[in-house]
Structure formats: C-alpha cells, structure tokens
Amino acid sequence: MKLNFFAKLANMYSKDPGKMLLHTGTIGWILSCAAQTIAIATNDKIDKKQKAYLIPQEIFDGLVNIFSFYILTRTFKDVFLKLVSTGKFTNKTIMKFLEKNNLTNKIGKMDFNIEKLANYSEIEPEYRAFKDGVGVVSSTIGSIISCNLLTPVLRNKLANAPSRALRAEMDKMDKEKEIQTQTPAKPYDYYKSSMASYRNHSGGMRI
Amino acid sequence: MISSVGNNDNSVNFNGSLGRFANKARQSFYDAIKNHVVNEGGDRFYKFAGDKISSAEVRLILGCTALMSQPFIDFHNHKQDEKTRKVSVCRTVAKIIAGTTTGFIVRKGAIKFIQACSKYPVEKFPKWRTIFTPKNILNMSERDLRNHQNDIGTWISLGVMLFTNFLIDAPLTKFLTNIFTAKAIKNPQNKEMRGEA
Numbered sequence: 001m002k003l004n005f006f007a008k009l010a011n012m013y014s015k016d017p018g019k020m021l022l023h024t025g026t027i028g029w030i031l032s033c034a035a036q037t038i039a040i041a042t043n044d045k046i047d048k049k050q051k052a053y054l055i056p057q058e059i060f061d062g063l064v065n066i067f068s069f070y071i072l073t074r075t076f077k078d079v080f081l082k083l084v085s086t087g088k089f090t091n092k093t094i095m096k097f098l099e100k101n102n103l104t105n106k107i108g109k110m111d112f113n114i115e116k117l118a119n120y121s122e123i124e125p126e127y128r129a130f131k132d133g134v135g136v137v138s139s140t141i142g143s144i145i146s147c148n149l150l151t152p153v154l155r156n157k158l159a160n161a162p163s164r165a166l167r168a169e170m171d172k173m174d175k176e177k178e179i180q181t182q183t184p185a186k187p188y189d190y191y192k193s194s195m196a197s198y199r200n201h202s203g204g205m206r207i
Numbered sequence: 208m209i210s211s212v213g214n215n216d217n218s219v220n221f222n223g224s225l226g227r228f229a230n231k232a233r234q235s236f237y238d239a240i241k242n243h244v245v246n247e248g249g250d251r252f253y254k255f256a257g258d259k260i261s262s263a264e265v266r267l268i269l270g271c272t273a274l275m276s277q278p279f280i281d282f283h284n285h286k287q288d289e290k291t292r293k294v295s296v297c298r299t300v301a302k303i304i305a306g307t308t309t310g311f312i313v314r315k316g317a318i319k320f321i322q323a324c325s326k327y328p329v330e331k332f333p334k335w336r337t338i339f340t341p342k343n344i345l346n347m348s349e350r351d352l353r354n355h356q357n358d359i360g361t362w363i364s365l366g367v368m369l370f371t372n373f374l375i376d377a378p379l380t381k382f383l384t385n386i387f388t389a390k391a392i393k394n395p396q397n398k399e400m401r402g403e404a
Contacts (some may be wrong), residue, residue: 022230024362024365024366025365027365027369028365028368028369028372031369031372031373032306032368032372032376034371034372035372035376035377036302036376036377036380038373038377039377039378039381040298040381042381043381043384043385045385045388045389046294046384046388047290047294049291050290050291050294050295053287053291053295053383054291054294056299057295082237083237083240085255086237086241086331087241087242088237088243089242089243089245090243090244090245091244091249091250091253092244092245092246092247092250093250095244107242108237108238108240108242110230110233110234110235110237111396125348125350128351129254129257130250130253130254130257131257132257132258132350132354133252133253133254133255133256133257133258134253134257135257136256136257136260137252137253138267138350139254139265140260140268141263142264143269144268144269144272147269147273148269148275148276148277149208149280150271151376152276152277152280152281153280154288154298156280156284160284160286160287163287164286168270176270
C-alpha cells in the first residue's frame with residue numbers, strides 16, 4: 001500500500017519536476033506559516049493586543065504568498081519563456097539562426113517553438129544558456145513583485161479587519177473587568193473588613 | 208477542451224469556440240509585446256544568471272529586496288496604532304533575517320552536498336560520492352548535470368526546511384523580534400508604549 005503510494009508519487013513527479021518543486025514549496029510555506037504563528041502566540045514579550053494583529057498578518061502572509069506565487073510568479077516566468085521559445089525575446093546569435101533559416105516571419109506566433117525545429121541541435125547550447133538565464137531572471141523578478149510587494153500590502157489590508165474585531169472584543173472584556181473592580185464591595189463585606197481593621201489595631205485605641 | 212499541455216514549452220492550446228477565443232486573446236497579448244533582441248551585455252547577464260544563480264542565491268536576493276520593501280510597507284499601515292506597527296516592523300525584519308539566513312545556508316549546503324555526491328563514476332571517487340550521480344551522466348552536458356544537481360539539492364533543502372522552520376526559523380525569529388522590539392520601544396520618547404506613562 002505504502003509502496004504503491006510512493007511509486008505513484010515518483011511517477012507523477014518524474015514527468016514534471018517543476019510541479020514537485022511547487023508542491024514542496026507550498027507545503028514549506030504552510031509549515032513555515034504554522035511555525036511562525038505558533039512562535040507569535042507563545043511569545044510572552046508581545047502584548048496580546050499586538051498579537052491580535054500579528055497572528056492574522058502571518059496567516060494571511062502564508063495564504064497570499066501561495067496564491068500570488070501561483071498566479072503572478074509562474075505567469076511572469078511562463079510569459080517570458082514563451083517569448084523566448086517563439087523568438088520574440090532573443091539574442092543576436094539566435095536571431096541570426098532564425099534569419100538564416102528564413103523563420104523571421106514566424107517569430108511571435110503561438111504555434112512556433114524554436115525547440116521543435118528539425119535543426120534545433122545547431123542552436124541548442126546557445127539557446128538553452130539564454131533560456132535558462134531568462135527563466136532565472138524572470139522568476140526572480142516575479143518573486144520579488146509577488147512576495148515582497150504584493151503580498152505585504154495585501155496581507156496587511158486583509159489582517160486589519162480581523163485584528164480590529166479581536167481588539168474591540170478585548171477592549172470590551174477589559175472594560176467589563178474594570179467595571180467589576182470599581183464596583184464597591186457589598187455592605188456586609190465592607191462591615192467585615194472595617195471591623196477587622198479595628199480589631200487588628202484596637203490595642204492603639206484610647207477607649 | 209485542452210488539446211495539449213506542454214510543461215516544457217509552456218504552450219497550452221484550447222479547442223472549441225471558447226478555446227479559439229482564448230488562443231486569439233493570447234496571440235493578441237503576445238503580438239502587443241515588441242520583438243526584442245538583447246545586446247551583448249544583456250546576453251552575458253542572462254547567461255551568467257542561468258549559469259551561476261541557483262535557488263540559494265535567489266533566496267538571498269529575495270531576502271535582501273524584502274528588507275528594502277516589507278518593513279516600510281508595514282510601517283505605513285496606518286490602520287494600526289504606532290506600537291503595533293513598530294512591533295510588526297521588528298517582527299518582519301527578524302523573520303526576513305532568520306528566514307533568509309536559514310534558507311540560504313540550507314539550500315547552499317544541500318546543493319554542495321549533492322555536487323559532492325554526484326561525481327563521475329571513476330575509480331578515484333569512493334562509492335558514496337556517486338550516490339546521486341544520474342545513470343545517463345555520460346550523455347549529459349555540463350549544464351544538464353549542473354541543473355540536475357541544483358534540482359536535487361533544492362528538493363532536499365525543501366525537505367530539510369520542513370524541520371528547520373520549526374527548529375531554527377521560528378525560534379530565531381522570536382529571539383530577534385524580542386531584541387528589536389526592546390530596542391525600538393526603549394527610546395525615551397516611547398514611555399507610553401512600554402506602559403510606563
């Protein structure tokens with residue numbers, strides 16, 4: 001049973017290694033978010049009113065990160081790689097190769113792919129070196145935009161509402177406690193405590 | 208509806224009237240982008256990035272750029288009071304430092320480990336140094352081997368980080384947050400924030 005599961009897993013991911021990277025990364029984000037949330041909740045030096053904002057902020061950070069990565073980073077990278085494979089974004093050597101093979105009229109067409117050309121092997125080392133670089137640069141820029149700009153803005157906006165509600169609830173509870181402490185003691189309790197103080201100090205009374 | 212999904216060439220072609228519309232829309236999108244041939248400097252830059260930048264360096268770049276953007280975004284969240292914003296900034300900075308340091312070291316370490324254990328199967332290397340050597344190494348180019356080492360190293364590092372998130376990242380973030388928060392609120396002008404007013 002277990003072997004079957006791992007065999008299926010290996011079979012699924014060996015055909016598309018990028019998918020494994022994404023899925024493992026997503027699990028990593030979820031666990032990181034869980035670890036950080038626990039760390040905030042158990043940090044005694046952070047006031048509970050700040051925790052009411054920091055915990056939702058951390059949870060939304062994880063969620064928005066995953067979605068923005070899938071939607072923005074991947075799309076950004078895929079668009080750039082498509083531009084490279086269709087010859088729209090290229091270098092001089094690859095352009096010369098396309099010109100030599102009279103393929104300039106096909107540049108930018110969705111069904112055109114340099115990697116599928118019969119004589120692709122002629123340009124493969126040059127093309128792959130360029131494509132790998134574009135892949136790294138585009139995914140890094142996409143990650144910067146999604147993880148460092150979009151995510152913090154969105155996570156803060158999303159965390160504001162629950163933090164306000166939580167804080168309002170806390171303020172309400174604090175006020176109730178304050179009212180309870182300010183209420184005078186019952187008459188009998190007051191009598192008992194004042195009598196006790198007289199009793200304790202009766203030795204000093206000139207009666 | 209989807210006739211072919213190519214993960215390597217990033218092409219997804221759709222059938223049917225809706226699909227034809229989607230394909231036209233995609234074609235129009237790509238048509239709107241001007242053709243661009245990079246100059247020699249740009250070409251060198253892209254090739255350098257493809258050759259030298261692994262997931263470890265990407266993590267470092269993301270960490271550095273995060274330090275330049277996230278604390279400012281947190282500090283300008285005016286829907287929160289000043290103390291909360293300060294604590295939030297301190298925690299964000301602590302989290303970035305802890306996450307980037309751990310992430311970079313674990314990724315780099317895992318990639319180095321895989322590089323050390325994926326040598327050519329020749330006599331001068333002991334057997335353990337070939338445990339991650341791909342079977343078809345003799346048919347692989349230097350680039351393919353490097354990509355293989357980076358990929359396996361990244362997978363291993365992601366596995367390791369499932370544990371380091373709890374064992375190193377979170378405790379280190381907590382420790383740094385407390386140091387930064389104490390310093391941020393230590394300022395004599397912030398008596399009120401410390402509850403001393």
